[in-house]
Amino acid sequence: MTTRRPAAPMPDSIRHALRAKQHPARCVPCPHCGAAAHRPCVLRTRNQVLIQPHPQRVSEWAQTTACCPQCQVTPGVPCHEDGRARQTVHARRYQEAEATAA
Template sequence: MTRRPAAEMPETIRHILRAKQHPARAVACPHCGAAPHRPCVVRSRGTVLTQPHPGRISAWAQTVACCPDCQVTPTVPCHEDGRARTTVHSRRYQEAEATAA
């Protein structure tokens, strides 16, 4: 009997298996530097967090959803009165969660 090399799992199936995780784990965390699909950690203690940092959730929402408030497309930061915001509008979070569901 010959052994076959292991086939790589398609990304679509891999994503379904990770469905128990918060969808924001699909992007890297700007706060702690956690790689995509890895949990956030407290840098000073190395403690693994159960939920992603708020900055990671904001980065994820910015990546996947359009903002209904300021009418920007995905990957473009939200703005207010011509100035870029450090976080996204709350309606963009809702839009991202609806996209992920």
Template sequence: MTIRYSAPMPAELRHFMRAGQHPARSVPCPHCGVAAHKPCKLRTSGRLLTEPHPQRVSDWAQATACCPQCQVTPETPCHEDGRARTTVHARRYQEAEDTAA
């Protein structure tokens, strides 16, 4: 009998090796309340969704990328004319996707 020992995969590598998942799944979903790395689901029926909710994608972009339009750092919400926006700018989505790739 052969005994195989395998070292646990570091969390940094595991995160990037999840094939076919949207990178926004790395943060919890504020809309449906699922934990990080779990698929979003419908609150009424519990059916799993293939794509994350838009608010989850917005939270992921805010957590990972600087906004080139309003010049804010990660974790800081985008603003427009001195007022905080509820979503991030489109250029911040692009920056987050470029960072994840």
């Protein structure tokens, strides 16, 4: 009987190239549906896989990876407006995150 050897670990540079077709927001877990990092979002009611990630996941990704040029916060800090935290990030932060991912 033959035995299989475990696969060699894949370098991050190759892994990134293989996942280049996916939305970069898939690198963070989805706060809406609970999908793990690098897994697609799903509809919780029908367990259907979505092509695009949920807007909450894209917002979380932008907040995690990019500085906001509008309110001048660093990555990981939520955007704010007049001293109050916003539910979503500014549109300019999305643009900055997409430029960073490219």
